[in-house]
């Protein structure tokens with residue numbers, strides 16, 4: 001260990017670390033554009049200049065290693081003046097685009113212009129003009145005038161994706177980035193360069209000009225599109241998710257997410273085929289009824305068939321809480337052991353970075369709470385039981401089982417098919433009774449990823465129900481469950497309930513004394529009954545989750561959380 005002094009504070013650190021790493025890890029902010037903890041050091045923006053005693057001039061903190069006894073001044077007169085000069089230089093050719101730039105309100109350069117620049121320019125010449133709308137690839141547009149040549153996007157492609165699709169061309173004030181001739185910025189992770197870009201030079205084709213940063217709420221949640229469970233932020237305006245961006249979690253997705261998860265998962269939340277309310281089938285078509293009426297009618301049907309006459313299909317796309325209550329409902333109320341879920345593995349559709357072949361976010365969680373087994377032998381027994389007429393009723397939670405040919409062939413043999421679903425699917429088309437369920441974006445609950453990392457899913461979009469149970473929470477619990485609630489206002493998108501709540505309603509109609517009023521109540525029960533979850537709480541899971549069975553190791557610092 002060595003000792004360095006930064007801004008008067010003596011800090012013990014390992015040899016070999018740079019000044020910026022040690023400062024940031026110890027809560028001392030050094031402004032920077034090109035440095036990023038996941039990328040190599042390029043040292044080209046010069047924004048991290050600091051003063052080091054006994055050195056003749058300022059040095060860049062990103063490429064200066066700490067040495068024993070080193071004394072660093074981040075906020076000395078010389079360091080501040082040096083950074084002001086860098087800002088003035090960078091802003092010479094930067095366009096005054098903020099009013100029309102997607103990045104405004106969430107832009108490092110804009111923030112630094114307020115915090116670390118002189119507040120005026122001595123440059124009254126014509127600014128350098130460059131191309132404004134360069135089509136770099138299927139998802140990314142480049143504005144060359146806004147680029148500050150930090151090379152983060154170039155290093156991301158060559159170092160993280162290992163596919164050098166971008167490079168600098170030209171020199172001096174003409175320098176710009178380009179793809180190689182005839183090539184595109186086209187890879188499964190291409191949109192991460194948009195988040196990495198410290199200015200608005202790289203923007204998303206899908207999001208361009210849709211909303212200003214300050215008009216959107218940000219909810220920290222988890223991607224539902226594969227077993228990785230990347231940590232994300234859902235950006236919402238008027239109860240509609242407009243974009244997803246990755247959220248740093250060193251143990252799950254580092255700083256990144258894939259383009260498919262970024263674009264597809266939220267579009268389904270707002271699709272036209274969303275269902276509303278409770279329905280049962282009369283004269284061949286589904287009719288909407290009151291929830292209470294539907295619960296009573298479903299209870300009457302289920303009462304007629306107990307034990308091996310009733311089977312249950314849970315879902316690796318539903319939460320731990322949903323699956324836990326489904327298994328409990330089957331075992332405790334209808335004395336059935338016929339419980340399983342459908343796998344969603346697409347063999348070969350994975351890589352050695354983030355994307356997993358298992359396209360469901362909670363396979364491990366469903367298994368953990370006793371919904372089926374990894375071999376899914378029970379699923380085959382259920383199909384066989386329906387075909388032989390032994391199983392007369394089936395309860396399906398949050399999955400389109402009719403997409404599985406073996407189920408599609410036998411569903412019409414059932415006397416009673418109860419489906420909890422968020423969208424109109426082929427399974428809904430065969431159902432006798434349907435309860436509209438909430439999507440991942442409307443729920444509070446937990447997913448367990450393929451590495452047994454349990455994480456909190458938080459509601460980003462308002463429904464009448466999640467507003468009701470979030471509204472009953474204290475401010476401290478609300479803070480724990482995300483920041484969007486206070487901006488939900490009058491919005492309430494769908495008459496949909498999370499499946500744990502639908503199951504609670506059904507259980508009560510069947511005489512059970514279930515009193516779960518909030519997903520945390522369900523999780524507390526699961527943490528008492530499921531060995532692997534023993535002692536777990538939402539509070540312990542926190543913002544970045546816990547690896548089940550392993551001691552909690554806090555990272556040195558979370559880069560996302562460091563602000564000037």
Ligand code: SF4
Pocket residue numbers: 146147148149150151152153154177196197198199201202
């Ligand atoms: S486009 Fe953005 S990330 Fe890429 S070099 Fe320019 S400023 Fe840096």
Ligand code: SF4
Pocket residue numbers: 223224225226227228229230253257258259260261262354355356
């Ligand atoms: S890798 Fe998986 S979890 Fe991560 S963003 Fe892509 S689909 Fe979502």
